[in-house]
Amino acid sequence: MADRPLHPETLALHAGWRADPSTGAVAPPIYQTTSYQFRDTGHAADLFALRELGNIYTRIGNPTTAILEDRLAAMEGGAAGIALASGQAASAYAVQTLARAGDNIVSSTDLYGGTYNLFANTLRDQGIETRFVDPTDPDAFARATDERTRAYYAETLPNPKLVVCPIAEIAAIGKQFGIPLIVDNTAAPLIARPFDHGAAIIVYSTTKYIGGHGTSIGGMVIDGGNFDWAANPARQPALNTPDPSYHGAIWTEAAKPIGPVAYALRLRTVLLRDLGAALSPFNAFQLLQGVETLPLRMARHCQNALEVVDYLAGCDSVASIVHPSRQKGQALENATRYLPGGFGSLVGFELKGGRAAGERFINTLQLFYHVANIGDARSLAIHPASTTHSQLGPEEQLAAGVSEGYVRLSVGLEHIDDIVADLQQAMDAAR
Ligand code: PLP
DSSP: SSSOOHHHHHHHHTTTTSSSSTOOSSSHHHHHHHHHOOOOOHHHEEEEETSSOOOBBBBTOOHHHHHHHHHHHHHHHHHHEESSSSSSHOOOOOOHTTTTTEEEEESSOOOHHHHIIIIIIHHHOOOOOOEEEOSSTHHHHHHOTTTTTEEEEEEEOOOOOOOOOHHHHHHHHHHHHHHOOOEEEETTTTTTOOOGGGGGGEEEETTTTTSSSSSSEEEEEEEOOOOTTSSSSOOOOHHOOOOOTTTTHHHHHHHTTOSHHHHHHHHHIIIIIOOOOOOHHHHHHHHHHHHHHHHHHHHHHHHHOOOOOHHHHTOOOOOEEGGGGGGOOOHHHHHHHOOOOOOOSEEEEEETHHHHHHHHHHHOOOOEEEEEEEOOSSOOOOHOOOOOOSSSSSSHHHHHTTOOTTEEEEEOOOOHHHHHHHHHHHHHHHH
16 A cells, blocks of 8 residues: 555554455445355365465364454554464464473463453463463573463553563563564554564464454464474474474475465464354454554553543552553663553552451442453453452452452543543542
């Protein structure tokens, strides 16, 4: 379209699609189909053997979904995207594309609870061990690495701690060993750019900001196309040895005619084919509607959250505030370096009145929704000690950054005066 790279704001509206060639329709159509007719047996054989790329069956790929994949990959500066049915599926496949039974990954301790469970229990039951380390000490990733380590994993802006991950430092350590860094960027789309700092793979729960409307569960894995999987073949056997499940394909070889997408190719043609967590074309369409306004929404989310932090700073009943702008030293440096586009919509605070105050606060909110979600256009709130973190003991809760009086907000796009008025009346009730 242009002879220079387009900005993410422009790509959010244009990448991956330009008017339907047969009807002129401007909006992407919903290709609500399971299958695609082959021209003849030669065409079918070429598609199955990956000599030609094209549509076979919607579990493996769909034209509406492909627009979403191409758009997000372009916005991130990546080589290929694979849409999945949920963020959970995206995290699982992102790891399983590289790690098999007997292998391990090294992960940050600061994870969404669902990801923690997946790694600590479900993947462990499948023979994949996760070694959890403190992300503020990047060398801990090196210390936990052995010859069976296949990937590093971290979240850009993990909640509830909201301490930004030192992406470049961890990615650089991984590169020395031939180990890619997978970054879950769910809480920081557009405001953080993990590929610019050496991350190899980005994972999203598109359920959150990417959609923004709260109508559709979805996930995405984006291959940065920037990692040399063949440089250290023994480190990445899943991509460098013949795959018996696909005609003995060696994915680093098979990808050569297509581009630097060996990882994406294995994820789609093996994991998605065999495990089947495909995004529905309807949800892909819904998520595309969200992406179009993502740049505007992220800017407003960040601005409203900063104003909420200002308001909370003046409240007597607030003991402490958790937000990147309130951090000091290395944490603030990392926040400024890795979140140049703003600090996101998540704000945490601790009420002096402990659990009773936290519960009263949540129960009195009128505008904020009380939900276990983040990144909706509407403002959302939760009391983690009685919900998302209730299975943990008091000490584990504190280690996770959750005290009894802790409240998490995902600040939405309403007028800031209405947001603050709702917080104020709940604050009065919680006193
Ligand atoms: N990653 C993060 C950071 C999340 O917050 C979530 C969900 O809350 C997920 C992954 C899982 O995504 P989903 O709910 O779409 O499966």
